[in-house]
Amino acid sequence: MKIVVAFIVVLVLAALPYAGIQYAGMSTVFGIIIPYAAVAVFILGVVYRIVKWARSPVPFRIPTTCGQEKSLPWIKQNKLDNPSGTAGVLGRMALEILCFRSLFRNTRTELREGPRLSYASSVWLWLAAIAFHWSFLIILIRHFRLFSQPVPHFINVVENIDGFLQIGVPTLYITDILLLAAVLYLFIRRVVLPQVRYISLVADYVPLLLIFGIGLTGVLMRYFFRVNVIGVKELVMGLIAFKPHVPADIGTLFFIHLFLIATLFAYFPFSKLMHLGGVFLSPTRNLANNNRMVRHINPWNYPVHVHTYAEYEDEFRDKMKAVGLPVEKE
Amino acid sequence: MYNSGKIITGLVLFLGVVTMPFWFNIGKADVKPDPSLDTPVIRQMKVKHCIESKQFMIDNHMELLNAWRNAVVRNNKTIYVSTAGQYFTMSLEDTCFHCHSNEKQFCDQCHTYANIQPYCWECHVKPVEEAANGHR
Numbered sequence: 333m334k335i336v337v338a339f340i341v342v343l344v345l346a347a348l349p350y351a352g353i354q355y356a357g358m359s360t361v362f363g364i365i366i367p368y369a370a371v372a373v374f375i376l377g378v379v380y381r382i383v384k385w386a387r388s389p390v391p392f393r394i395p396t397t398c399g400q401e402k403s404l405p406w407i408k409q410n411k412l413d414n415p416s417g418t419a420g421v422l423g424r425m426a427l428e429i430l431c432f433r434s435l436f437r438n439t440r441t442e443l444r445e446g447p448r449l450s451y452a453s454s455v456w457l458w459l460a461a462i463a464f465h466w467s468f469l470i471i472l473i474r475h476f477r478l479f480s481q482p483v484p485h486f487i488n489v490v491e492n493i494d495g496f497l498q499i500g501v502p503t504l505y506i507t508d509i510l511l512l513a514a515v516l517y518l519f520i521r522r523v524v525l526p527q528v529r530y531i532s533l534v535a536d537y538v539p540l541l542l543i544f545g546i547g548l549t550g551v552l553m554r555y556f557f558r559v560n561v562i563g564v565k566e567l568v569m570g571l572i573a574f575k576p577h578v579p580a581d582i583g584t585l586f587f588i589h590l591f592l593i594a595t596l597f598a599y600f601p602f603s604k605l606m607h608l609g610g611v612f613l614s615p616t617r618n619l620a621n622n623n624r625m626v627r628h629i630n631p632w633n634y635p636v637h638v639h640t641y642a643e644y645e646d647e648f649r650d651k652m653k654a655v656g657l658p659v660e661k662e
Numbered sequence: 663m664y665n666s667g668k669i670i671t672g673l674v675l676f677l678g679v680v681t682m683p684f685w686f687n688i689g690k691a692d693v694k695p696d697p698s699l700d701t702p703v704i705r706q707m708k709v710k711h712c713i714e715s716k717q718f719m720i721d722n723h724m725e726l727l728n729a730w731r732n733a734v735v736r737n738n739k740t741i742y743v744s745t746a747g748q749y750f751t752m753s754l755e756d757t758c759f760h761c762h763s764n765e766k767q768f769c770d771q772c773h774t775y776a777n778i779q780p781y782c783w784e785c786h787v788k789p790v791e792e793a794a795n796g797h798r
Contacts, residue, residue, distance in 0.1 A: 371680075374680070375677065375680060375681075378676065379673055379676075379677075382669065382672070382673060382676075383663060383669070383673075386663045386664060386665065386666070386669040387663050387664070388664070389664055390664065476683070477776070477777035478776075479683035479686070479687075480683070480686055480687060481687060481690060481692055481693070481775070482690070482774075483777040487777065488777070488779060491777075491779070492779070498781070500728070501724040501725055501727070501728040502724060502778075558721045558722075561772075561776045561778075562695055562772055562775060562776060565775060565776055566694065569687070569692050572683045572684050572687060573687065573692065609676075612672060631664065
């Protein structure tokens with residue numbers, strides 16, 4: 333049911349620009365207003381979410397430790413899995429963000445005959461995730477050819493490496509295939525594995541289908557139903573120079589692609605996709621395990637009014653003496 | 663806000679990357695492509711017509727050339743029959759460049775603008791433009 337809802341959401345999102353362009357001629361709305369609005373929502377939303385997170389105090393170090401803590405000099409410390417300083421944290425974060433290390437360490441637990449419990453490395457999720465994220469990044473970088481004039485040489489290098497198979501015309505990009513395959517795998521995994529399906533929400537399916545829709549419309553535009561690339565670049569260059577105009581005859585497929593991307597951008601700060609910023613702010617990864625070396629003071633401590641015994645005795649000395657209680661100071 | 667130094671540095675980096683398209687092109691001239699059909703051969707043509715319709719050529723010239731390459735190099739087929747029933751030699755240099763002898767004002771206009779890098783010139787010789795054009 334949740335899958336059906338997600339499918340309908342994405343289909344409606346794809347149908348909106350089709351109807352708008354094809355029947356209502358709303359190219360200004362879909363080509364100029366919505367992209368600007370989406371980028372504004374994206375930027376403000378991400379900043380808002382990050383600032384909101386940063387307002388939560390982290391009074392105590394809570395890193396997940398997966399190795400030997402820094403201890404006596406003759407006990408070897410695991411600097412990556414139990415970092416005690418900035419260098420270790422940086423290494424741990426870099427591996428986490430660039431290589432998804434904690435996902436790589438994912439294990440599968442099975443109860444076998446015997447009964448025997450077995451743990452095995454399970455890297456398929458990691459493989460699909462890393463293929464997906466890196467392909468997405470490379471595709472994003474490649475799109476910069478539509479955002480710059482003249483195009484920096486770096487973009488050509490990326491394009492040439494990505495298209496080095498030189499299959500067909502226009503050249504097939506490896507990342508196009510990888511992205512679609514990886515998203516498809518991640519979606520099928522969610523649907524087929526009963527435990528994963530049980531915990532999946534509409535908000536888990538929608539981003540996958542949305543990104544699949546973006547990839548699919550992009551691939552269709554490039555390899556099957558050509559759109560006017562020159563018109564697309566004119567539109568984009570106009571948008572980023574704040575002199576927007578929509579050239580005629582770009583092709584409806586492009587507007588579907590653009591609208592799905594705009595939706596993704598606007599949806600981004602309010603969804604699980606915020607793990608883009610969240611991965612940097614995860615306290616179980618980005619904190620050094622130095623609880624025993626550094627005193628961490630609770631940031632919400634307020635000054636407590638204390639009444640010491642000396643002050644108490646000063647206040648009640650006469651009365652204490654009168655009833656014969658011993659006092660420290662005469 | 664806690665750790666504000668790190669958070670603000672991160673946010674500034676984020677904003678810098680996200681808004682890069684906006685400031686990257688400031689002060690750079692946005693030259694729109696303008697493919698020129700002004701060559702001596704085309705000037706002398708009574709009916710200015712490519713081997714197929716203009717829209718077909720805009721959309722599919724790359725696939726056509728790719729098919730030509732495969733036909734000539736792999737299948738030894740050298741004659742192309744157009745939709746209108748005319749015969750053409752499948753040759754970039756002899757057929758295409760016979761009329762479109764102005765690579766810089768024709769091919770490169772759109773290819774440079776959209777950053778398309780066809781690998782034609784790894785095998786083919788670029789058309790020699792007239793000295794009178796003054797571009798070569």
